[in-house]
Amino acid sequence: MDGAAKGSGVRGQTIVAALASLLSGVLNAGILAICSRGGQTDELAAYAVMTAALTWVSVLATGGTAMLYASGDERECAAIRSQRVLVVSPLLVVSAVAVSLFYIDRGYGTAALAAAALGTIGNNFTQLQFSDLYRQFRFVAASAVMIGSRLVGVAMVLVGVPLTVALAGATALQLVTAEALVCRDAAMRRGRWRGFSLRSAAAAFRMNGHLLSCSLAEVFTGRSGGIVLSMVASPHVVGSYAAVNGVYQALAAVVYQGLRVPMAVRVRRRHGLGAHASVRESEVMVVVVAALTGAAGWMLAPWLSTAVLGLTVPATDTALGLFLLALPFLTVNRAVGLARLGDGDYRAAARLALLTAGLAGLALLVQAPRIGPVGAAVATLAGEALTTVVVGGFLGYLALRSRRRRRLPEPTRSAARPAERASGVTSRS
DSSP states (O other), X not given: OHHHHHHHHHHHHHHHHHHHHHHHHHHHHHHHHHHHHTTOHHXXXXXXXXXXXXXXXXXXXXXXXXXXXXXXXXXXXHHHHHHIIIIIHHHHHHHHHHHHHHXXXXXXXXXXXXXXXXXXXXXXXXXXHHXXXXXXXXXXXXXXXXXXXXXXXXXXXXXXXXXXXHHHHHHHHHHHHHHHHHOOSHHHHHHHTOOOOHHHHXXXXXXXXXXXXXXXXXXXXXXXXXXXHHHHSOHHHHHHHHHHHHHHHHHHHHHHHHHHHHHHHHHHHHTTSSOOOOOHHHHHHHHHHHHHHHHHHHHHHHHIIIIITOOOSTTHHHHHHHHHHHHHHHHHHHHHHHHHHHTTOHHHHHHHHHXXXXXXXXXXXXXXXXXXXXXXXXXXHHHHHHHHHHHHHHHHHHHHHHHHHHHSOHHHHHHHHHHHHHHHHHHHO
16 A cells, blocks of 8 residues: 555656646747747747757766756765856856857847847756755646746747747746745755855766766757758748747657656665655656657647747648657657666666767768758657667567576576676676
8 A cells, every 4th residue: 555655646746747847838839839920030040059059068068967966966966066156157158159159140139149048057057956856856846936937938928028038037037936945944045055166066077977978969869950950041940940849849848857756766766765666657657648749749730830830931840740759759768768867877878868869960960961840850750769669679678588587497597697697707808
């Protein structure tokens, strides 16, 4: 009965996190639709290129510590906060100036690029705040912050505030409210943001190299299509692509939030914090919902791209449909990857992310000279789908081998173990 209650608790938290992220995604899609139908494709383009570029810089500068912050201990988290304040933030400011100078010459608005940069830099800190709330199992509080900031963003866009300015304002509100929830009193807040040192920041870089490659691979898979497209297409085309990709990213965030609950259980279990509930059912539930969403999205893509988003660039409906077809594969891959992260197997998580990035990059390379929104979406679908096939085949092979071993008589199984150990030593050497 106790196990059933714990499992029900995990399912409940998973549903709360996923529904909150879904509502946030719907609100985010609403912001995109309002701006797209209002002709703000230039704002969408500026937001897309700036967030993509600064996300790359952030991952390179943090060394994959965003993932470590979600699964590490308090000493590691303190070092990561020092790193964000003393190293990452100044680098992001300098990078934002360089990116703005590059894209202003290509017809992008200065104010839009600056506002997008401020929002992205702010998100660099809200990422840590949400991880703190998840580690405390305060998923309802995190959901309230997420939805509240999105509602403010929708209200600002409705009264005519440009997209990038509205998102920057929503991020600022999110920073303040999340910090108030994480630190329940002034003393805790002061202690949390004191004691920074360059030595502690440098230590954060050395904590886990596997997470750096994992973070870089995930950013490449999610952002490289938009960056490649921005090199060969007009801001109007890039903005239209950003709108359909934004819908996909919003749904991917729903998936990620749902899978964060099982990951948090695994982290607490690994650190001996008493979380022993089963998480498999929650992971399967998220995968099933993603599959149904992807199928429905594929059928509704033409209507979403024209009637809802108001896009006029040819084939954007096809690009949206391909993105939504990728959603179930992304969900399976993230479920496996986050499970490995929660268990502390960072090497396996990094290999999975690198496989997806490599396959998506190969698909982009083949199309690079003539790539369009559909080509970028195809690269994402190919990377995620082929990774799922590879991972499924590998897990199936392991299950088959385990089943065959269980069928062996005990003497044969005992005799096989020394040979397996010998072959394992040989392969490692």
